[in-house]
Amino acid sequence: MTTTTMKPEDVLVSFQKKFPDGITQPRIERGTSGTLKTEFCHLWFRVELDVFKEAVRHLFTFEQYPHFAVTSGYDLGDIIELVYHFSLFHGERGRELSMNMTVSLPKKNPVIDTITDLIPGALISEQEKQEMLGVIVRGIPKDVRVFVADDIPQGVYPWRRDETGPAKLVRNLHEGEL
Amino acid sequence: MTASRTTYQIPIGPIHPALKEPVNFHFEIDGEKIINVDIHLGHVHRSIEWAGTKRNFIQVLYLAERICGICSYCHPMSLALAVEHAAHIQVPERAEYLRVVHAELERIASHILWAGVAAHEIGFDSVLFLTWQVRESVLDLIEYLTGNRITKGITMIGGVRRDITEEMVPRIHATLKDLKKQVEKLQHVMLDDSTIQMRCRNCGILTKEDALKLCAVGPTTRASGVRKDVRLDQPYFAFGDLDFDYVTPDVLTGEVHGDVYDRIIVRLLEVKQSIDLIEQCLERLPPGDIVAEPKIPTLLASLKKVTGEGIGRMEAPRGEVFHYVRLTAAESLFSWKVRAPTYSNILPWIPMLLGQQIADIPIIAASIDPCMSCTNRVTLVQNNEPRMVDRERLHQLSIEKTRRMCL
Numbered sequence: 001m002t003t004t005t006m007k008p009e010d011v012l013v014s015f016q017k018k019f020p021d022g023i024t025q026p027r028i029e030r031g032t033s034g035t036l037k038t039e040f041c042h043l044w045f046r047v048e049l050d051v052f053k054e055a056v057r058h059l060f061t062f063e064q065y066p067h068f069a070v071t072s073g074y075d076l077g078d079i080i081e082l083v084y085h086f087s088l089f090h091g092e093r094g095r096e097l098s099m100n101m102t103v104s105l106p107k108k109n110p111v112i113d114t115i116t117d118l119i120p121g122a123l124i125s126e127q128e129k130q131e132m133l134g135v136i137v138r139g140i141p142k143d144v145r146v147f148v149a150d151d152i153p154q155g156v157y158p159w160r161r162d163e164t165g166p167a168k169l170v171r172n173l174h175e176g177e178l
Numbered sequence: 179m180t181a182s183r184t185t186y187q188i189p190i191g192p193i194h195p196a197l198k199e200p201v202n203f204h205f206e207i208d209g210e211k212i213i214n215v216d217i218h219l220g221h222v223h224r225s226i227e228w229a230g231t232k233r234n235f236i237q238v239l240y241l242a243e244r245i246c247g248i249c250s251y252c253h254p255m256s257l258a259l260a261v262e263h264a265a266h267i268q269v270p271e272r273a274e275y276l277r278v279v280h281a282e283l284e285r286i287a288s289h290i291l292w293a294g295v296a297a298h299e300i301g302f303d304s305v306l307f308l309t310w311q312v313r314e315s316v317l318d319l320i321e322y323l324t325g326n327r328i329t330k331g332i333t334m335i336g337g338v339r340r341d342i343t344e345e346m347v348p349r350i351h352a353t354l355k356d357l358k359k360q361v362e363k364l365q366h367v368m369l370d371d372s373t374i375q376m377r378c379r380n381c382g383i384l385t386k387e388d389a390l391k392l393c394a395v396g397p398t399t400r401a402s403g404v405r406k407d408v409r410l411d412q413p414y415f416a417f418g419d420l421d422f423d424y425v426t427p428d429v430l431t432g433e434v435h436g437d438v439y440d441r442i443i444v445r446l447l448e449v450k451q452s453i454d455l456i457e458q459c460l461e462r463l464p465p466g467d468i469v470a471e472p473k474i475p476t477l478l479a480s481l482k483k484v485t486g487e488g489i490g491r492m493e494a495p496r497g498e499v500f501h502y503v504r505l506t507a508a509e510s511l512f513s514w515k516v517r518a519p520t521y522s523n524i525l526p527w528i529p530m531l532l533g534q535q536i537a538d539i540p541i542i543a544a545s546i547d548p549c550m551s552c553t554n555r556v557t558l559v560q561n562n563e564p565r566m567v568d569r570e571r572l573h574q575l576s577i578e579k580t581r582r583m584c585l
Contacts, residue, residue: 031263035271035464038418042263042489065390067406069491069522072502072515083502083515085489087411091404094418096411098489121393121525124219125517147220158228166228 005089006062008041008097015045018058022051042098052103053113056084059099060118063088068115071125073133075161080105080133082112105135107162114139132159184208190539192221201524201548203531203539210535215528230514235261235335235481236474238511242501243329245516248291251284252494253516254333256501259414259490261335264505265481270467273337274416275459279350280324280332281415281492282452282459286357287316288495289397289445289452292547293364296442299540300377301577305367312360319353322346335477337469347460354453361453365446369430377580378439382530382542385436394526395519396497397448398546400426401441403434408493420458422451438545445547482509494519496547520548537579 006014008028015023026045032038047055059066069085086099105112114137116123126137127146134157148158158166185208192200200221206214226245230238242254255277262269269277294309317327324330324340332338342350368374384394389402399406405424409417425447427433427440434440471477490501497519504513523546530542 029263033269033414034274034416034419035462036419038413040412040414044487067390068393069498069500070502070515070517072504072513074504074513083487085500085502090406090411091424093410094413096408098412098491100489119393120391121522124521124524145220146218147223149220149223158225166225 005092005095005097008043011062011088011097011099012043012045014061015055015058019047019051019055022048022055024048038094040094040098042100044100044102046102046104049103049105049112052101053115055101056115056118059086059088066119068119068122068125071122071129073129073135073159075107075133075159075165077161078107080107080110080135082129082133082135084115110134111136111138113137114141116141131157133157134160134164185213188536190543192218194543203543205531205536205539207536210537212531212534212536212539215531217524217527219524227514227516231511234509235478235511238514239333239335240329240331242516243331243333246518247328248288249284249494249496249499249518250329251280251332252492252499253501253518255281256490256492256494256499257503257514257516258333258335259492260488260501260503261481261490261505262488263490264486264488264503265335265484267336267470269337269470271416271464272341272466273468273470275463276338276342276468277415278417278420278459279342279456280320280330280338282455283316283320283323285452285495286449287313287320288547289449290316290364292445292495292544293368293442296438296541296544297368297374299544299576300374301580302371302374305364308360308364308367312357312364315353315356315360319350322349334469335481336471337467339469341468342460342463350456350460354456358450358453361446361449365450368442368446373580374442375439377538377541378437378442380435380437380439381538382438382534382545383436384526384530386434388529389436389526392525392529393522394497395522396494396547397425397441397444398497398523398526400424401434401444402436403428406498408491408498412491414492416459416462417455419462420455422455425451438541441545481505483507496520497522520546523548535579537575540576 012026024046029042031040067087067090072083074081081102081104084101088097089095112135114126123142124146126140129135130137131145131148155164156166157164185206188205188207190203192202202218204216205212226241230241233241239254242257243250245253290309290313294306297305321327324332332340384402386403389399389404403426407424410424425444427443430443484505485507487504492499499519500517502515503511506512534542
């Protein structure tokens with residue numbers, strides 16, 4: 001497959017056509033750098049959980065190997081949000097498009113499909129989201145801890161902001177006795 | 179007669195001199211050949227992202243600087259980029275050029291350090307000492323420009339903290355001139371040496387397809403022929419103004435093997451490229467401010483009104499550094515995700531190591547320039563009888579292989 005770079009607007013329209021009800025809150029952020037005002041572009045949108053995997057699969061219509069950078073994530077109370085950071089069209093000067101897909105998971109059932117069958121390089125990031133946020137990645141090929149130490153109790157998730165967060169494990173040295 | 183196992187296990191790490199930070203390999207070995215490898219991380223996870231959400235926007239820059247002692251500029255600067263994107267801060271043009279100078283000095287210091295470590299891993303310690311001598315002049319220049327050698331304290335949201343004045347330029351040119359000579363020498367020593375070629379050519383191959391599938395970054399992926407460099411793909415700072423191109427090994431040799439030798443080629447050529455980029459910056463350095471908002475209290479007051487999210491991407495010496503921030507009109511970041519390049523280059527280790535010999539482990543492990551630290555013990559478990567093989571023994575195995583190949 002030969003990769004042809006596309007405008008961010010065209011990429012977004014392609015997603016919106018493919019998933020008419022699944023893509024929301026799109027925004028294209030442009031900026032410039034240097035004296036030549038070289039433009040860069042970041043595309044953001046939210047994707048519904050039920051079409052998330054297909055949305056990732058849709059990236060392959062633009063490029064044979066879309067690049068996956070990492071997944072960010074945070075706890076918003078009743079939901080956990082994950083932001084999948086991809087990029088398309090590297091290899092040609094100034095043409096790369098950063099793509100950021102946000103997906104919300106209910107905290108009561110924070111399950112999301114693995115994308116490692118599509119992008120094997122996403123494995124470590126998926127493992128990290130499991131242990132840091134308590135997300136369950138369905139179909140992950142290697143379901144073991146990767147960053148969190150073995151002595152951190154099961155059921156404690158360092159990025160959570162509720163009772164399952166790390167508060168009980170934190171030692172504030174300034175509060176200790178001399 | 180009972181069937182006996184034909185393979186045995188070698189755990190390496192979490193502490194080992196080939197690794198700048200702890201990581202743990204479990205190798206399954208058949209004779210001398212690696213037939214399986216599993217990798218365990220996280221031995222020094224410091225919860226920096228969590229700690230970063232407890233500090234204000236300036237304090238967190240200095241925390242980011244301490245993520246990595248070698249990429250102590252890339253991390254705070256990627257964080258600054260992410261915050262600037264979220265807060266729509268336009269950086270002055272002069273600051274964008276100054277940012278390139280510091281980024282490329284960091285790349286030079288890192289790549290030369292790596293060349294020394296790689297040479298040491300195959301028993302070529304005279305090159306190690308040569309690289310340390312060369313790197314010292316770069317660190318002296320960094321100290322001259324920033325006041326510090328390692329944690330530079332040069333980053334500021336919206337620009338940089340110190341200017342490069344007219345009087346400083348001759349000293350920079352003098353160091354770069356000397357550096358060019360030293361790098362030519364280093365390139366000759368490392369690339370024209372038949373022993374290095376024997377140890378590194380066709381060793382630890384990462385195919386282009388594997389590099390793409392496993393999302394490898396930096397010199398690791400470029401050495402496999404992938405044209406991927408954030409400075410060019412999505413220019414930031416003043417990189418869009420400068421004349422340079424992707425460095426892949428075929429630039430020098432006309433072909434791509436994706437092996438350890440190609441990773442040496444890419445890094446050495448990138449040192450030369452970095453020198454050229456700094457010279458271009460000094461030639462074109464525009465006048466003007468070095469920071470968008472010089473008053474820290476004003477900057478903090480404006481940032482704590484911002485709601486939004488942003489990403490910051492930089493081509494660090496080891497590849498793309500990626501920072502994500504989410505701001506919620508508060509004193510500190512609501513969410514901060516840091517992804518260092520080694521995070522993306524861990525999985526590519528597996529295809530590089532499979533089928534290779536035990537003695538090749540140090541140089542292959544070092545070839546991605548992993549950002550993980552080191553120490554000195556390995557345990558061999560054979561027939562359920564563990565015996566310790568220290569760092570010296572493993573290093574000795576590597577040297578013995580070099581000598582065998584030279585006979």
